[in-house]
Amino acid sequence: TAAPLVILLEGDGVGPEVVREAAKVLRAVAPHIQYQSELLGGSAIDATGVPLPQKTLSACRSAAAILLGAVGGPQWPRKDATTGVLGPRPEQGLLEIRKELDLFANIRPCVFPSDSLLNYSPLKLETVKGAEFIVVRELTGGIYFGERQEENAEGEAWDKMVYTVPEIQRITRIAAHLSLLTTPPRPIISVDKANVLASSRLWRRVVTQTLAVEFPTLPPPTHQLVDSCAMIMVKNPRALNGILLTENMFGDILSDEASVIPGSLGLLPSASLNGVPGGAEKVVGLYEPIHGSAPDIAGLGIANPIGTILSAALLLRYSLGLEKEAKVVEDAVRKVLDDVSSGGLGLRTKDLGGDATTEQIGDAVVTQI
Amino acid sequence: TAAPLVILLEGDGVGPEVVREAAKVLRAVAPHIQYQSELLGGSAIDATGVPLPQKTLSACRSAAAILLGAVGGPQWPRKDATTGVLGPRPEQGLLEIRKELDLFANIRPCVFPSDSLLNYSPLKLETVKGAEFIVVRELTGGIYFGERQEENAEGEAWDKMVYTVPEIQRITRIAAHLSLLTTPPRPIISVDKANVLASSRLWRRVVTQTLAVEFPTLPPPTHQLVDSCAMIMVKNPRALNGILLTENMFGDILSDEASVIPGSLGLLPSASLNGVPGGAEKVVGLYEPIHGSAPDIAGLGIANPIGTILSAALLLRYSLGLEKEAKVVEDAVRKVLDDVSSGGLGLRTKDLGGDATTEQIGDAVVTQI
Ligand SMILES: CC(C)[C@H](C(=O)O)[C@@H](O)C(=O)O
Ligand SMILES: CC(C)[C@H](C(=O)O)[C@@H](O)C(=O)O
Numbered sequence: 001t002a003a004p005l006v007i008l009l010e011g012d013g014v015g016p017e018v019v020r021e022a023a024k025v026l027r028a029v030a031p032h033i034q035y036q037s038e039l040l041g042g043s044a045i046d047a048t049g050v051p052l053p054q055k056t057l058s059a060c061r062s063a064a065a066i067l068l069g070a071v072g073g074p075q076w077p078r079k080d081a082t083t084g085v086l087g088p089r090p091e092q093g094l095l096e097i098r099k100e101l102d103l104f105a106n107i108r109p110c111v112f113p114s115d116s117l118l119n120y121s122p123l124k125l126e127t128v129k130g131a132e133f134i135v136v137r138e139l140t141g142g143i144y145f146g147e148r149q150e151e152n153a154e155g156e157a158w159d160k161m162v163y164t165v166p167e168i169q170r171i172t173r174i175a176a177h178l179s180l181l182t183t184p185p186r187p188i189i190s191v192d193k194a195n196v197l198a199s200s201r202l203w204r205r206v207v208t209q210t211l212a213v214e215f216p217t218l219p220p221p222t223h224q225l226v227d228s229c230a231m232i233m234v235k236n237p238r239a240l241n242g243i244l245l246t247e248n249m250f251g252d253i254l255s256d257e258a259s260v261i262p263g264s265l266g267l268l269p270s271a272s273l274n275g276v277p278g279g280a281e282k283v284v285g286l287y288e289p290i291h292g293s294a295p296d297i298a299g300l301g302i303a304n305p306i307g308t309i310l311s312a313a314l315l316l317r318y319s320l321g322l323e324k325e326a327k328v329v330e331d332a333v334r335k336v337l338d339d340v341s342s343g344g345l346g347l348r349t350k351d352l353g354g355d356a357t358t359e360q361i362g363d364a365v366v367t368q369i
Numbered sequence: 370t371a372a373p374l375v376i377l378l379e380g381d382g383v384g385p386e387v388v389r390e391a392a393k394v395l396r397a398v399a400p401h402i403q404y405q406s407e408l409l410g411g412s413a414i415d416a417t418g419v420p421l422p423q424k425t426l427s428a429c430r431s432a433a434a435i436l437l438g439a440v441g442g443p444q445w446p447r448k449d450a451t452t453g454v455l456g457p458r459p460e461q462g463l464l465e466i467r468k469e470l471d472l473f474a475n476i477r478p479c480v481f482p483s484d485s486l487l488n489y490s491p492l493k494l495e496t497v498k499g500a501e502f503i504v505v506r507e508l509t510g511g512i513y514f515g516e517r518q519e520e521n522a523e524g525e526a527w528d529k530m531v532y533t534v535p536e537i538q539r540i541t542r543i544a545a546h547l548s549l550l551t552t553p554p555r556p557i558i559s560v561d562k563a564n565v566l567a568s569s570r571l572w573r574r575v576v577t578q579t580l581a582v583e584f585p586t587l588p589p590p591t592h593q594l595v596d597s598c599a600m601i602m603v604k605n606p607r608a609l610n611g612i613l614l615t616e617n618m619f620g621d622i623l624s625d626e627a628s629v630i631p632g633s634l635g636l637l638p639s640a641s642l643n644g645v646p647g648g649a650e651k652v653v654g655l656y657e658p659i660h661g662s663a664p665d666i667a668g669l670g671i672a673n674p675i676g677t678i679l680s681a682a683l684l685l686r687y688s689l690g691l692e693k694e695a696k697v698v699e700d701a702v703r704k705v706l707d708d709v710s711s712g713g714l715g716l717r718t719k720d721l722g723g724d725a726t727t728e729q730i731g732d733a734v735v736t737q738i
Contacts (some may be wrong), residue, residue: 013728087384089564091564122496122603122605123492123603127491143408143566146527148568149568150567151534155571156534156571157531158532160514160527160529162527164524165525193621195458196464197517198518198519198527198528201520202519226621227626228625230599230626231628231629231634234492252595252597253595253599253622255596258596258601260604265600271579313554
């Protein structure tokens with residue numbers, strides 16, 4: 001079979017810097033992969049006028065997987081010099097690529113890549129120790145893609161949060177798949193606002209029923225209200241250990257809240273998939289760190305590439321089926337981050353109070369491989 | 370003028386216990402107030418069949434203010450023994466009373482009532498010290514009260530998040546009022562999801578314009594995306610010091626997230642108003658602790674009454690114009706909670722690791738007055 005093709009979408013801000021290091025790591029661990037760079041976001045707007053050029057989209061459709069840096073920056077949306085009209089936003093490119101490739105499942109593990117980092121958390125050690133959960137966010141439905149009305153003549157605007165049975169079924173299957181990867185299976189905690197929203201009542205019914213019918217060996221899910229979940233995540237995050245399964249908007253808020261628990265946004269990866277990984281059908285996946293484009297430090301070579309490198313590990317695991325190689329990368333990252341006292345290199349970028357450069361971290365991970 | 374009438378809605382679970390202590394405190398500090406108890410929530414369902422009886426609503430309409438304990442419990446909704454149909458939910462009473470009395474402004478201060486409590490926070494001391502903000506949540510609009518569709522024959526369900534210009538204007542005025550209570554005015558941070566939602570784009574435009582036109586002396590607001598705000602609240606809550614102004618659903622999530630920062634839900638008060646307090650027009654206010662009905666400890670006499678007592682202080686301030694009396698209550702609470710080493714009583718209920726009873730706390734606050 002042909003060498004798998006990975007599309008690199010460097011994006012804006014620190015995107016190119018962190019993607020470069022992750023690609024270096026991928027080359028070290030899986031030399032047979034082929035690469036092609038394409039434009040997305042602000043840089044695509046500047047080059048082509050649109051945040052998701054047709055060429056990028058076609059390349060992504062035919063690829064085995066996509067590795068993305070970050071999009072956005074203060075220079076966008078640009079204002080037309082003569083008409084004053086605002087141009088497109090880089091983030092539109094992100095929303096479009098999710099929809100076009102049907103990347104309905106956003107997976108964000110919230111774990112410490114190394115125990116040496118526990119003290120970077122804003123939470124007390126005894127609160128955060130042992131917290132380990134995965135947020136599974138529905139990414140192509142809900143209020144993000146429902147009908148909407150911009151401000152009209154009556155001064156009213158609205159957005160429709162809408163879900164259908166099949167949309168909820170397929171994201172539930174992703175959660176069940178992730179749950180079953182460990183023995184015993186991780187508990188599934190479904191998050192909604194069923195005491196107020198009709199779409200949440202549908203969500204709760206379909207999650208419960210899909211698990212009962214299709215995954216009878218799994219324990220039934222528990223259900224949390226989103227407000228209460230936001231609370232527990234800070235007060236006692238271990239109580240959420242398992243798979244947090246939720247809809248698009250709640251997932252946006254909760255996964256960002258979860259992401260600061262390990263102390264630096266720079267550490268965390270994410271995967272967005274269009275199906276259950278490891279099955280018979282080909283799954284397209286987009287992998288990206290959860291941090292933004294950080295325009296303030298772009299070009300300085302000090303951004304933390306760990307989130308992108310760990311995203312590359314997820315790419316190996318979910319899109320290329322290279323579990324062993326994924327583990328090698330994760331272990332190498334752990335060694336680079338681990339304190340010297342526990343046999344690691346203790347390398348830290350600026351966001352973690354260290355002075356390692358982006359490139360030094362990338363090189364160190366490669367050396368560990 | 371006649372003595373002001375305060376309606377006591379004890380509600381369910383620990384509600385009666387905490388309201389009793391708060392009423393005791395009110396009697397000590399403002400003996401001229403009159404009281405009348407009415408039913409709301411589960412106890413109202415059991416007695417009358419509905420969570421908000423007409424008698425309760427009429428009493429509330431004619432009162433100066435309302436003090437509520439909490440509603441809800443595992444015994445509701447009750448199932449009809451013959452038909453199997455589920456009865457009403459206690460929370461419906463809460464949503465109805467908000468709507469009926471037009472209580473559009475929910476105000477939740479997130480502050481430590483005593484510095485002695487700083488170490489109860491799940492956040493590290495250096496992260497949380499000095500954090501002090503007020504969440505102003507729009508309470509009668511948005512996705513809570515828009516049109517909705519329960520699951521239909523096509524397996525689809527939806528909820529409409531809708532806002533109008535006047536709804537956003539009036540809640541912005543409340544935020545501005547609270548901002549102007551201090552010198553310099555507290556910064557206003559408006560929270561939305563304007564990069565995705567039309568209703569958020571309207572929100573952002575109207576908040577900005579209302580402040581610019583009606584409150585030209587105030588500095589312009591800053592704007593945060595809700596996901597980023599949920600993150601900052603944990604990572605660096607001091608960065609949010611000021612007034613967090615947001616719509617109903619985001620406010621539900623963010624105010625619950627904020628509420629765990631001071632370590633015990635039992636400590637925090639809230640006020641829900643139908644207008645700007647202290648103005649010419651009469652303002653109806655409903656005051657309640659932010660904790661729930663805690664059925665697991667109901668009847669044991671160990672619930673923390675501080676949240677309800679501090680809600681009573683807000684009632685004195687906002688609905689009765691008794692600022693001095695409100696301060697007296699808040700100071701008394703501080704003395705009861707302060708460590709012995711700093712001249713306080715150091716009394717703590719079980720939620721804070723102590724063994725003081727609900728009644729002992731109430732009595733101690735009265736003694737300090
Ligand atoms: C940029 C924005 C539209 C996006 C979202 O809200 O989904 C981002 O916050 C994310 O979580 O990837
Ligand atoms: C009980 C529920 C309907 C309510 C809400 O969501 O508004 C509660 O969470 C609150 O914040 O007062």
